[in-house]
Amino acid sequence: MSTQAAHPTLLIPGPIEFDDAVLQSMSHFSESHVAPGFVATFGETLSMLRQLFQSTDPAAQPFIISGSGTLGWDLVSANLIEPGEDALVLSTGYFGDSFADCLATYGAKPTKLEGPIGGRPQFPEIEKALSEKKYKLVTVTHVDTSTGVVSDLKGLVQAVKKVSPDTLVIADGVCSVACEEIAFEEWGLDGVITASQKAIGCPAGLSISIFSGRAMEAFKNRKSPPGSYFASMKNWTPIMQNYEAKKPSYFATPSPQLIHALNTALKQILARPLAERFQRHKEVSDKVKKAISDLGLQVVATKPEDQSHAMTAIYLPDGVQIPDVLPKLLSKGVIFAGGLHKQIATKYIRFGHMGVSVTDPSRTDVDKALDALKTSLEECGYKANA
Amino acid sequence: MSTQAAHPTLLIPGPIEFDDAVLQSMSHFSESHVAPGFVATFGETLSMLRQLFQSTDPAAQPFIISGSGTLGWDLVSANLIEPGEDALVLSTGYFGDSFADCLATYGAKPTKLEGPIGGRPQFPEIEKALSEKKYKLVTVTHVDTSTGVVSDLKGLVQAVKKVSPDTLVIADGVCSVACEEIAFEEWGLDGVITASQKAIGCPAGLSISIFSGRAMEAFKNRKSPPGSYFASMKNWTPIMQNYEAKKPSYFATPSPQLIHALNTALKQILARPLAERFQRHKEVSDKVKKAISDLGLQVVATKPEDQSHAMTAIYLPDGVQIPDVLPKLLSKGVIFAGGLHKQIATKYIRFGHMGVSVTDPSRTDVDKALDALKTSLEECGYKANA
Numbered sequence: 001m002s003t004q005a006a007h008p009t010l011l012i013p014g015p016i017e018f019d020d021a022v023l024q025s026m027s028h029f030s031e032s033h034v035a036p037g038f039v040a041t042f043g044e045t046l047s048m049l050r051q052l053f054q055s056t057d058p059a060a061q062p063f064i065i066s067g068s069g070t071l072g073w074d075l076v077s078a079n080l081i082e083p084g085e086d087a088l089v090l091s092t093g094y095f096g097d098s099f100a101d102c103l104a105t106y107g108a109k110p111t112k113l114e115g116p117i118g119g120r121p122q123f124p125e126i127e128k129a130l131s132e133k134k135y136k137l138v139t140v141t142h143v144d145t146s147t148g149v150v151s152d153l154k155g156l157v158q159a160v161k162k163v164s165p166d167t168l169v170i171a172d173g174v175c176s177v178a179c180e181e182i183a184f185e186e187w188g189l190d191g192v193i194t195a196s197q198k199a200i201g202c203p204a205g206l207s208i209s210i211f212s213g214r215a216m217e218a219f220k221n222r223k224s225p226p227g228s229y230f231a232s233m234k235n236w237t238p239i240m241q242n243y244e245a246k247k248p249s250y251f252a253t254p255s256p257q258l259i260h261a262l263n264t265a266l267k268q269i270l271a272r273p274l275a276e277r278f279q280r281h282k283e284v285s286d287k288v289k290k291a292i293s294d295l296g297l298q299v300v301a302t303k304p305e306d307q308s309h310a311m312t313a314i315y316l317p318d319g320v321q322i323p324d325v326l327p328k329l330l331s332k333g334v335i336f337a338g339g340l341h342k343q344i345a346t347k348y349i350r351f352g353h354m355g356v357s358v359t360d361p362s363r364t365d366v367d368k369a370l371d372a373l374k375t376s377l378e379e380c381g382y383k384a385n386a
Numbered sequence: 387m388s389t390q391a392a393h394p395t396l397l398i399p400g401p402i403e404f405d406d407a408v409l410q411s412m413s414h415f416s417e418s419h420v421a422p423g424f425v426a427t428f429g430e431t432l433s434m435l436r437q438l439f440q441s442t443d444p445a446a447q448p449f450i451i452s453g454s455g456t457l458g459w460d461l462v463s464a465n466l467i468e469p470g471e472d473a474l475v476l477s478t479g480y481f482g483d484s485f486a487d488c489l490a491t492y493g494a495k496p497t498k499l500e501g502p503i504g505g506r507p508q509f510p511e512i513e514k515a516l517s518e519k520k521y522k523l524v525t526v527t528h529v530d531t532s533t534g535v536v537s538d539l540k541g542l543v544q545a546v547k548k549v550s551p552d553t554l555v556i557a558d559g560v561c562s563v564a565c566e567e568i569a570f571e572e573w574g575l576d577g578v579i580t581a582s583q584k585a586i587g588c589p590a591g592l593s594i595s596i597f598s599g600r601a602m603e604a605f606k607n608r609k610s611p612p613g614s615y616f617a618s619m620k621n622w623t624p625i626m627q628n629y630e631a632k633k634p635s636y637f638a639t640p641s642p643q644l645i646h647a648l649n650t651a652l653k654q655i656l657a658r659p660l661a662e663r664f665q666r667h668k669e670v671s672d673k674v675k676k677a678i679s680d681l682g683l684q685v686v687a688t689k690p691e692d693q694s695h696a697m698t699a700i701y702l703p704d705g706v707q708i709p710d711v712l713p714k715l716l717s718k719g720v721i722f723a724g725g726l727h728k729q730i731a732t733k734y735i736r737f738g739h740m741g742v743s744v745t746d747p748s749r750t751d752v753d754k755a756l757d758a759l760k761t762s763l764e765e766c767g768y769k770a771n772a
Contacts, residue, residue, distance in 0.1 A: 004415040015642065018416050026412035026643055029390040030404050032721055033590070066591045067453045067616065068638035074616045102615040197639060204419070205452045205591045205641030228614055229488040230453065230460045250726075252454035253583060255591035255644075256401065257412055335418055340636075 008330055009365045012337035013145045013175055013311040013352035014198035022202055025260040034248035038256050041263050042243040048266040053184040059213025063240055064206055066255050069174040071207035071231060072193025073102035076170050078228035079219050083107025085136040088129055092120045093144035093341050099172060106227040117343060118302040120151055123159045130164040137168040142176035143308040146340035149301045150308035157188040168215055174198060178269055179281040179310045179354045190215040199354040202265040205258045284358045284366055285309035291370045295384045300348055311352045320380045328376035334369045394716055395751045398723035399531045399561055399697040399738035400584035408588055411646040420634035424642050427649050428629040434652040439570040445599025449626055450592055452641050455560040457593035457617060458579025459488035462556050464614035465605050469493025471522040474515055478506045479530035479727050485558060492613040503730060504688040506537055509545045516550040523554040528562035529694040532726035535687045536694035543574040554601055560584060564655055565667040565696045565740045576601040585696060585740040588651040591644045670744045670752055671695035677756045681770045686734055697738040706766045714762035720755045
């Protein structure tokens with residue numbers, strides 16, 4: 001039984017519903033950001049991040065910085081690529097496009113490869129692009145929150161290594177970390193950036209990332225200084241290393257309350273095998289996709305292998321409008337999100353199924369949402385299999 | 387009676403002790419960042435910020451962004467000055483020096499005017515500097531957390547307007563907002579940047595700022611695009627304007643929990659006249675300075691008019707070391723900070739007296755701290771007036 005005040009169930013693709021213990025950690029009494037107790041908590045949290053990413057290489061470097069998930073793009077764009085260098089941006093929706101804008105802000109030259117709406121760029125065209133020009137890095141949105149399209153990170157790294165082994169592979173895992181599998185080192189990734197408020201299950205306000213030893217070397221070998229101050233790896237790397245070594249140090253004041261909440265969330269995640277967690281998200285996602293199909297509806301991600309297990313973007317039936325269906329869902333205690341991809345924004349809704357709504361056996365959030373969706377569509381005049 | 391777990395009283399110059407209601411707001415159940423309830427809370431919080439800064443000009447623009455206080459420097463450096471333009475940085479310690487580093491990161495050319503340790507640059511030399519070169523902006527640390535030196539913002543704006551009226555005046559108010567008076571428009575300031583965890587009394591994790599209509603015009607008239615993506619006013623200004631107009635919009639996910647906590651903190655601050663709040667901080671600061679003097683100790687800020695009301699940096703007596711005195715204070719339930727200014731770091735300690743520790747009549751934090759300091763120094767072998 002949750003100790004939280006009664007509220008509609010938040011099933012958007014982040015922020016998600018949070019566990020009581022995580023929210024209680026947000027109320028932690030005030031601590032010095034350089035006192036031994038908090039330094040130990042921060043250090044432990046960084047070490048747990050390595051476990052979440054299945055990383056054991058001491059040269060890999062995790063970062064936890066106050067900010068939105070978006071700050072991760074600045075971290076990549078201002079540190080791992082230099083002005084004038086090329087980046088290949090694999091876009092599967094809104095977030096790929098914005099990552100390209102961020103890269104350009106810091107002087108990199110992004111080349112975008114876009115999938116069709118609901119699809120993703122295919123390996124042959126990616127390999128062709130990589131063979132035509134020298135790219136410092138490739139970015140890919142693991143799960144694009146605007147479309148629910150998932151990318152194949154393992155296959156991508158293999159393709160890049162075949163054609164352009166020096167190119168760094170950076171994944172935007174904002175909507176995938178802690179629900180889609182990421183074997184950071186085994187797969188050969190060079191960076192994953194994410195945020196706290198999605199499948200990790202900690203309130204928003206933290207930019208979370210990990211970079212490979214190879215990426216950190218690329219940073220150290222820069223000819224120009226980093227293009228950002230607050231998002232500078234030069235400023236943050238020694239701080240993260242000191243925290244993990246349980247030594248106090250200071251660049252900018254972290255948020256002890258958010259770090260405590262992240263610590264609690266990661267302890268909950270790591271208390272059980274990660275494989276079990278990923279499998280559970282897959283099962284629930286499969287159930288959602290089947291229910292959507294049974295309702296006679298289409299998922300934005302066209303092919304089954306492109307459909308994420310974090311969320312489902314669902315096309316509305318003809319004649320049903322977002323401003324009609326979302327309030328009906330809310331009246332049944334369920335919050336979904338509207339569309340975000342510019343070209344189809346008015347035509348679909350988004351259902352996030354991550355974290356405690358999926359993993360906590362005492363919660364019936366997903367079943368409640370599927371029932372509410374069916375009833376709400378009926379109230380809008382839609383009949384399944386009509 | 388606080389509902390918080392028993393803990394030593396945090397009297398460093400930020401984070402400070404937090405009120406129970408503020409900490410409880412940190413545990414708010416999960417909400418969508420674009421749902422009407424949260425949008426209204428965010429909008430109200432922005433409007434309250436205008437009141438805190440005594441600002442009524444609709445052209446002035448407040449920002450609340452997930453990040454540390456440091457992010458405010460990026461906001462200024464990446465938006466209000468262009469590469470190659472000059473900035474005059476008035477430094478009274480560690481934080482002025484770092485602001486100069488941030489400006490240089492984005493291509494501006496900082497010229498530093500430093501006061502002596504414990505003092506500040508004087509108006510004649512500031513006016514002389516301004517008359518010798520065209521400066522796009524002047525930055526000043528209102529209270530430098532490393533030294534406790536307060537600058538005279540009102541006098542500074544007058545001096546700048548006399549010599550170089552087009553130059554923007556930007557104050558770093560991280561350690562002053564909500565305890566030192568700032569009449570933003572009456573004094574003619576163009577920007578104040580701050581953070582949540584000091585005198586505002588909300589946990590760390592928010593960069594908070596306000597800029598004048600004139601500063602926003604300077605931003606709009608830039609020839610080059612902003613130098614940052616996450617700290618871009620181009621990206622954030624429409625979002626802040628929409629939130630304040632109670633319209634949902636999205637650039638990067640804010641932290642609903644931190645915004646709720648800030649909302650609670652600002653409501654508490656604005657429930658009483660601001661003048662009373664500033665006066666109370668002044669009275670408590672005067673009492674602390676007198677107690678320090680009675681103990682035969684020196685304050686780092688040499689002249690009374692340079693001494694902030696937010697905190698006191700205290701030189702230790704000869705023979706008393708930081709690693710001896712801080713643990714003794716902790717054993718009495720009081721946490722002070724060590725030194726931060728590189729040249730004198732081992733020689734002084736810092737005592738923050740801001741927020742509920744000062745304004746809540748039921749708390750005896752400051753008296754407890756002064757008693758603990760006296761006893762701890764005696765335990766270290768120091769005798770006042772010896």
